Amino acid sequence: MQLGEALHRLASPAGRQDPYPAYAALRAHGPVVQLWPGGYAATGYDAIKALLREPRLAARGLPGGAAAGLIADSVLKADGPDHARIRRLTANAFSPRGSERLEETVTAHATALADRLAGLGRDGEPVDLMAEFAYPLTIRIIGSLLGVPADEHRRLRELAQRTTVVLEPLRPAGPAPEADRAARELEAYIGELIRLRRAAPEPDLITALVRAHDGDDAELSARELVANLVFLLLAGFESSANLLGNGLAALLDHPDLADRLRAEPGLADRYVEEVTRFDAPLQLTSRWAPETIEIDGLGTIARGSQLLILLGAGNHDPARFPVPDRFDPFRDAAPALSFGAGAHYCLGAALARLEARVALPLLLDRLPAMRRAGTATRRDRLTFRGWDNLPVTTGS
Numbered sequence: 427m428q429l430g431e432a433l434h435r436l437a438s439p440a441g442r443q444d445p446y447p448a449y450a451a452l453r454a455h456g457p458v459v460q461l462w463p464g465g466y467a468a469t470g471y472d473a474i475k476a477l478l479r480e481p482r483l484a485a486r487g488l489p490g491g492a493a494a495g496l497i498a499d500s501v502l503k504a505d506g507p508d509h510a511r512i513r514r515l516t517a518n519a520f521s522p523r524g525s526e527r528l529e530e531t532v533t534a535h536a537t538a539l540a541d542r543l544a545g546l547g548r549d550g551e552p553v554d555l556m557a558e559f560a561y562p563l564t565i566r567i568i569g570s571l572l573g574v575p576a577d578e579h580r581r582l583r584e585l586a587q588r589t590t591v592v593l594e595p596l597r598p599a600g601p602a603p604e605a606d607r608a609a610r611e612l613e614a615y616i617g618e619l620i621r622l623r624r625a626a627p628e629p630d631l632i633t634a635l636v637r638a639h640d641g642d643d644a645e646l647s648a649r650e651l652v653a654n655l656v657f658l659l660l661a662g663f664e665s666s667a668n669l670l671g672n673g674l675a676a677l678l679d680h681p682d683l684a685d686r687l688r689a690e691p692g693l694a695d696r697y698v699e700e701v702t703r704f705d706a707p708l709q710l711t712s713r714w715a716p717e718t719i720e721i722d723g724l725g726t727i728a729r730g731s732q733l734l735i736l737l738g739a740g741n742h743d744p745a746r747f748p749v750p751d752r753f754d755p756f757r758d759a760a761p762a763l764s765f766g767a768g769a770h771y772c773l774g775a776a777l778a779r780l781e782a783r784v785a786l787p788l789l790l791d792r793l794p795a796m797r798r799a800g801t802a803t804r805r806d807r808l809t810f811r812g813w814d815n816l817p818v819t820t821g822s
């Protein structure tokens with residue numbers, strides 16, 4: 427397939443439903459391909475790893491608008507010393523040891539939600555795993571860390587989905603008023619929580635970051651305080667909810683593998699790693715070249731170029747993952763690229779893995795007769811890959 431045709435396919439609704447054939451068609455032209463002058467896409471596993479670890483590439487560089495600006499002012503799009511400063515202030519809350527301490531909390535919430543699902547499905551009516559399990563669970567957990575009330579999960583899900591559309595590549599350039607309105611609403615929501623915590627501190631991340639802003643060293647600007655809290659909230663459930671949904675869909679489609687996990691929950695780590703590889707919740711990120719650079723084996727990237735780093739394509743590179751489209755938790759493979767690499771490696775990786783490691787076997791165990799029911803709908807998104815809804819009957 428010609429390069430232009432492969433790109434066209436990736437940018438189409440069918441490409442967003444199933445991007446893997448388009449990734450393969452792009453990769454056939456090389457691990458890094460030039461899409462247009464100043465625009466590149468990386469699809470090869472080794473190339474993606476090298477680009478994510480390349481200090482001469484910058485993360486910043488999103489177009490304007492309230493939604494894009496909010497994300498641009500967060501740790502995700504910060505570089506150099508600013509990035510290190512913000513990351514240091516937030517990292518404590520997400521350390522692997524800190525995340526492990528949340529195991530009991532995750533188990534308690536997952537158990538309560540699984541039992542509620544069983545109740546909702548008692549009369550044989552389908553129930554939606556995204557709305558009734560994946561989103562409420564992940565919003566409760568990130569909410570407990572940050573200090574955001576979990577009872578607003580439907581509103582937060584909706585605002586996050588509207589805001590993150592600005593992270594979609596290959597969409598028509600120009601203003602995104604819906605996303606901007608949602609971003610302003612999120613800013614106001616977090617702004618109100620900041621005011622409340624300033625008046626009455628709590629043992630949560632909002633309070634810790636308010637102190638970093640208000641302290642003598644003023645380690646965070648007012649803008650960074652709001653932007654990072656909004657980003658942590660969105661990052662903390664958008665991809666994690668999709669990790670749970672993508673994992674549950676894979677297990678529902680492979681009942682033999684689901685039975686094995688039900689019988690041996692100790693295998694959960696393997697399953698979670700394969701879910702993140704097989705159908706990564708965050709399919710891509712981007713980088714920008716402030717200067718012309720030469721990258722070993724990959725050639726010259728001209729100053730001002732944008733790079734689309736297709737993590738999901740790297741995860742399906744047959745050079746690293748034989749028969750990449752097969753879901754196989756027992757493959758002996760390289761680590762997936764789903765949590766990124768280098769300086770921006772996902773801060774929430776330990777927590778997201780914990781949530782999936784607890785929730786997937788727990789749900790299989792408590793709802794052994796769970797089956798897909800009706801038609802599940804995929805989100806019409808490339809970047810955040812997941813399900814709008816995932817209906818099942820619980821058989822209870």
Ligand code: HEM
Nearest residue numbers: 501502661662665666711764765766770772773774777778
């Ligand atoms: C508890 C849930 C999560 C939280 C709190 C979280 C938080 C974050 C934060 C703060 C960053 C920016 C780090 C930096 O720039 O230094 C980040 C980056 C990233 N996260 Fe997560 N994340 C979560 C779940 C996930 C999940 C489930 C995935 C996909 C499997 C994911 C994939 C990524 C990737 C690929 C990046 C790097 C983006 C880049 O290099 O440009 N995250 N995450």
